[in-house]
Amino acid sequence: xxxTDNNATTRVADEVIQEMLPYLGQFYGNPSSMYSFADLVxxxxxxxxxxxxxxxxxxxxxxxxxACGTESDNAAINAAMNAFPRKKHIITTTVEHPAIRSxxxxxxxxxxxxVTFVPVDNKGRLDLDTLYxxxxxxxxxxxxxxxxxxxxxIFPIAEIAEKAKEKGIWFHTDAVQATGKIPIDVxxxxxxxxxxxxxxxxxxxxxxxxxxxxxxxxxxxLIGGHQEKxxxxxxxNTASIIALGKACELAKAHLPLMATEVREVRDYLETRLLxxxxxxxxxxxxxxxxxxxxxxxxxxxxxxxxxxxMNQAGICASSGSACTSGSLDPSHVxxxxxxxxxxxxxxxxxxxxxxxxxxxxxxxxxxxxxxxxRLRQMSPFWKDGKVV
Amino acid sequence: MWNxxxxxxxxxxxxxxxxxxxxxNAVGETGSLNCGDALKLYLKVNENERIIDATFMTFGCxxxxxxxxxxxxxxxxxxxxxxxxxxxxxxxxxxGGLPKEKMHCSVMGQAALKKAxxxxxxxxxxxxxGEMVCECFDVTDLEIIDAVKKNGLExxxxxxxxxxxxxxxxxxxxxxxxxxxxxxxAMETSSTAD
Ligand SMILES: Cc1ncc(COP(=O)(O)O)c(C=O)c1O
Ligand code: FES
Numbered sequence: 001x002x003x004t005d006n007n008a009t010t011r012v013a014d015e016v017i018q019e020m021l022p023y024l025g026q027f028y029g030n031p032s033s034m035y036s037f038a039d040l041v042x043x044x045x046x047x048x049x050x051x052x053x054x055x056x057x058x059x060x061x062x063x064x065x066x067a068c069g070t071e072s073d074n075a076a077i078n079a080a081m082n083a084f085p086r087k088k089h090i091i092t093t094t095v096e097h098p099a100i101r102s103x104x105x106x107x108x109x110x111x112x113x114x115v116t117f118v119p120v121d122n123k124g125r126l127d128l129d130t131l132y133x134x135x136x137x138x139x140x141x142x143x144x145x146x147x148x149x150x151x152x153x154i155f156p157i158a159e160i161a162e163k164a165k166e167k168g169i170w171f172h173t174d175a176v177q178a179t180g181k182i183p184i185d186v187x188x189x190x191x192x193x194x195x196x197x198x199x200x201x202x203x204x205x206x207x208x209x210x211x212x213x214x215x216x217x218x219x220x221x222l223i224g225g226h227q228e229k230x231x232x233x234x235x236x237n238t239a240s241i242i243a244l245g246k247a248c249e250l251a252k253a254h255l256p257l258m259a260t261e262v263r264e265v266r267d268y269l270e271t272r273l274l275x276x277x278x279x280x281x282x283x284x285x286x287x288x289x290x291x292x293x294x295x296x297x298x299x300x301x302x303x304x305x306x307x308x309x310m311n312q313a314g315i316c317a318s319s320g321s322a323c324t325s326g327s328l329d330p331s332h333v334x335x336x337x338x339x340x341x342x343x344x345x346x347x348x349x350x351x352x353x354x355x356x357x358x359x360x361x362x363x364x365x366x367x368x369x370x371x372x373x374r375l376r377q378m379s380p381f382w383k384d385g386k387v388v
Numbered sequence: 389m390w391n392x393x394x395x396x397x398x399x400x401x402x403x404x405x406x407x408x409x410x411x412x413n414a415v416g417e418t419g420s421l422n423c424g425d426a427l428k429l430y431l432k433v434n435e436n437e438r439i440i441d442a443t444f445m446t447f448g449c450x451x452x453x454x455x456x457x458x459x460x461x462x463x464x465x466x467x468x469x470x471x472x473x474x475x476x477x478x479x480x481x482x483x484g485g486l487p488k489e490k491m492h493c494s495v496m497g498q499a500a501l502k503k504a505x506x507x508x509x510x511x512x513x514x515x516x517x518g519e520m521v522c523e524c525f526d527v528t529d530l531e532i533i534d535a536v537k538k539n540g541l542e543x544x545x546x547x548x549x550x551x552x553x554x555x556x557x558x559x560x561x562x563x564x565x566x567x568x569x570x571x572x573x574a575m576e577t578s579s580t581a582d
Contacts, residue, residue, distance in 0.1 A: 302424060304449035308400065329424065329555060341422040345447075378406050378453065380428040380445035381421050 001314045002360045006200070007149050007177060007293060007351035008318055012243070013202040013250055020204070020243035031236055032227070041238050048245025052209055055248040056175075056194065057185040064210045064231045065241050069176040069197030070099040072210035073143075075221035075232070076172040076193040077103055079212070080141035082219040083170070087140035091116045093126060093155075094336035095148050099195075100174055101332070104143075118144075123285040124153040124337050132163050141170045146178035146194075150320060150333040150349055151284030152293025154182065161190040170216065176200055176208075180251035181258050181290045192216050198240065202353075203247035207240035257354045263291035266352050269361040270294050276369050279387060281343055283320070283334065292352040295320060297343030300382040301375040306348055309371040315364055320347030342387055392450060393484035399454035404461055409443040416504030418496055423525060423552070425452045425493065429459070429500040433508050437468045444500075451483075451490040458482045459497040468505050474498065477539075491539075491550045521567065522553035522560040529567055536571040543568060 003011065029038030031045050046060070053060040066072045077090070077100070092104050094117045107113040116134040119127050126144070135142065142164045147154045157173050164171040172193040175184055180201035186194055193216065198207035212218045212231070224233020274280055279299035298306065303319030310317060320334050329335065330344035339347070350364070376382040392400075409430035419426030425448030432441040442460040446453050458479050463471045476494035480486045486494060506512070518530030535541055535550050544564045548554040554561045 300421070300447065302448050302452075305400070305453065308397075308450045312401070341424075345421070345424050378403065378445060379447040380417070380426055381447055 001316065002356075002363060003316045004350040004352055004356060004360075004364070005316045005318055006353040007152075007349065009199045009205065010202045010353055011355065012204055013247060015250060016203055016243045016246045019246040020239045023239040023242050031238060032225075045236055045238060045241050048241045048248075051245035051248045052196075055179070055184065055252045056196070056211060057187050058211050059214060061229075062211055062214055064212060064228050065236060065244075066208040066210055066232060067206055067234075067237070068208045069097075069174070069195050069200075070208075071221065072195035072197070072208045073097075073099040073172075073174055074103055075210050076195060076212075077107075077141060077143060078221045079193070079216070079218045080170050080172070081107075083217045084140040087138050088112060089114045089116070089134075089136060089138040089140060091118065091131060091134050091139055091142040091144075093118045093120065093131075093144055095120055095124065095150075095333045096143070096145055097149055097174060097176065099176075100143055100145070114138075120153075120336055122338050124148060124151045124283070124333070125285050125288070126155050126160075128156070128160070131160065135164065135167045135169055139167070139169045141172055143172040143174065146173045146175040146184070147182070147290050148284070148333060149177045150331060151295045151337075152177070152290035152351075153284045154178065154288045154290065157191065158189040161192075165190060177290065177293075180248075180254070181292055183255060186211055186213070198244040198247060201244075201247050201251045203244040204240050207237055207244050209244070254354055258291050262352055262354055262356070265356055265358055265361060266292055266294055266350075268358055269350060269352075269364060270296065272361065272365045273368065276365055277372050278385060279343075283337065283339055283343075283347060294350045294352075296348055296350070297339065298346040298348070298372050299342045299387045300379045301346040301372055303346055303348060305375050306346065306368070306371060309375070310348075310364075310367060313363070313367040315367060318349040318351075320344060320349060342381070390451070390487050390490065392454075392487070395482075395484040396451055396454040396486065399457040399483065400450040403453055403457040405441075405443040405457065405464075406445070407443050408445065409441060412441075412443075414504045414508035416500040416502065416507055418499040418503060419448070421447065425449065425496060427452065427456050427496050427500045429456070429497075429504050431463075431504050431508065433468060439463050439466050439468065439471060448493065448496075449490070451486055452493040452496065454483055455479050455486070455493040455497045456500075459501060463501065468508065471501060472505055474501060488546070489549045492552045495550060521563050522551075525552040525555065527551050527553035532564060532567050533571050536568055537575065541568065542572070 029041045031042035049060045049063050052063050104115045108115045118131045161171045170192045173191050174195045176197045179196040192213045194211040196209045199205040220231050222233045281297050283295040320331050334344040412430035414431040416429045428445045430443045434440050442464050444456040446456040476498040479494040479497045516528050518528035521529050547564050554564050
């Protein structure tokens with residue numbers, strides 16, 4: 001199998017499994033209990049908190065463990081709404097993950113909020129003028145993802161955070177895709193809240209983090225026990241928290257690899273596909289992009305068919321369409337970028353990790369060249385080597 | 389991942405009757421590049437109105453390709469009159485069923501066939517009767533009512549799965565819901581009446 005779908009989820013690293021296993025079986029104490037058997041778990045959770053904080057240059061006290069990236073995103077927006085109950089405006093982008101996008105649509109449709117969805121250009125770059133102009137006294141929060149999950153395009157977070165600060169507006173960023181792929185420094189970037197998720201950085205699924213800067217008037221999303229200093233009720237998912245801590249330590253150590261080897265392997269795949277297959281184009285700003293992500297569109301063929309043929313060869317990747325919903329429309333991200341339909345429908349996202357090799361990229365190219373050719377032979381929109 | 393039947397996968401991986409058909413005397417086209425799937429059906433019809441050959445070109449997902457392939461296999465050798473009676477359910481059945489979300493692929497097959505037959509007979513398919521509901525996918529209220537009745541559709545999601553209506557920009561979803569609701573209400577009163 002060749003796994004190139006790391007923006008969807010990642011393999012849990014062996015070191016991470018080793019680290020968490022004792023806390024699934026042997027050391028099952030509740031960190032809040034008053035005996036040594038529990039306190040040793042509590043200490044380990046504290047260590048994990050420090051490891052997470054270290055990856056994003058935060059204070060460990062500002063780290064809240066949650067159940068996933070989606071919860072972190074929801075909790076961030078919820079906190080802003082509670083802190084500023086009279087402010088009924090939210091600013092976000094047209095290309096957010098559903099964890100923010102669906103929530104904002106819901107708030108707009110059902111809860112009387114006005115939401116500005118800031119558009120992007122055809123390379124997926126944010127229209128910053130529109131963003132800044134939308135900021136007003138009525139704005140409760142600005143939420144902009146650090147990097148996009150489909151195209152890998154990176155947004156200028158520090159600059160946006162600074163503008164929000166000038167206006168006294170809270171700034172949240174969904175860094176679920178950026179974490180572990182590019183350096184994240186919450187202090188340098190000046191963000192108020194940041195979400196990350198374990199399963200995108202070689203920790204298990206179902207563990208996330210919300211960073212909340214000290215001084216932000218946070219109100220819990222899950223109201224319950226005193227865990228996480230009263231900021232998130234629920235007995236800690238100790239084994240996964242410990243796993244995430246280890247994964248963050250590894251992610252930090254691997255950051256230089258991302259910028260070099262992973263990027264090289266990605267660029268190699270990109271170059272080879274562009275050379276080998278005509279009428280092919282890369283989606284998104286190639287300069288400002290996560291080093292592991294390649295969103296590439298093949299004209300006149302349809303993504304699901306490509307995925308099925310790749311699956312036959314044991315290759316795992318994603319398409320750029322939302323066809324799981326029954327809708328055949330290309331994803332909201334590609335539509336927001338106004339990627340032409342002819343290539344949007346045939347878009348495939350490859351997302352690599354440090355486990356991938358150049359040899360695997362060769363296999364992908366060798367599989368895709370005949371697959372795309374076959375589908376084009378069948379397509380009514382392809383004739384004599386071009387789109388009709 | 390879709391739960392495709394073996395037959396669907398087999399027809400996707402080894403589609404029958406692919407390509408343009410030399411000497412075709414009837415062609416039916418449906419769908420578009422924007423929609424995400426499209427089918428061009430070629431028929432060769434003899435003087436007895438019997439389909440002696442059929443081929444297709446398809447852009448779309450695995451089930452769109454499989455549905456097209458199945459359609460050509462089903463109609464080869466049929467008279468046009470018999471072919472006109474082939475429904476989307478026949479295509480889906482031939483393939484051992486399609487996931488609900490993919491039923492529109494079989495609908496596309498039926499639509500292309502209808503157009504090819506009309507093309508052979510020199511009949512212009514007129515503007516569709518009824519009122520346009522979904523502009524993204526060119527679906528009228530009468531088509532939705534028809535699908536609700538014939539296929540027992542229960543909600544907007546079903547309508548999107550069958551006809552694609554509502555699966556684009558989504559602005560027609562409220563209208564679709566209203567039509568489904570009214571149609572089903574009318575069906576219930578008529579069935580309790582007898
Ligand atoms: C940008 C982004 N935000 C949020 C999420 C949601 O994270 P989770 O799956 O942990 O809820 C994902 C991944 O699915 C993502 O890519
Ligand atoms: S009008 Fe129906 S989906 Fe756009």
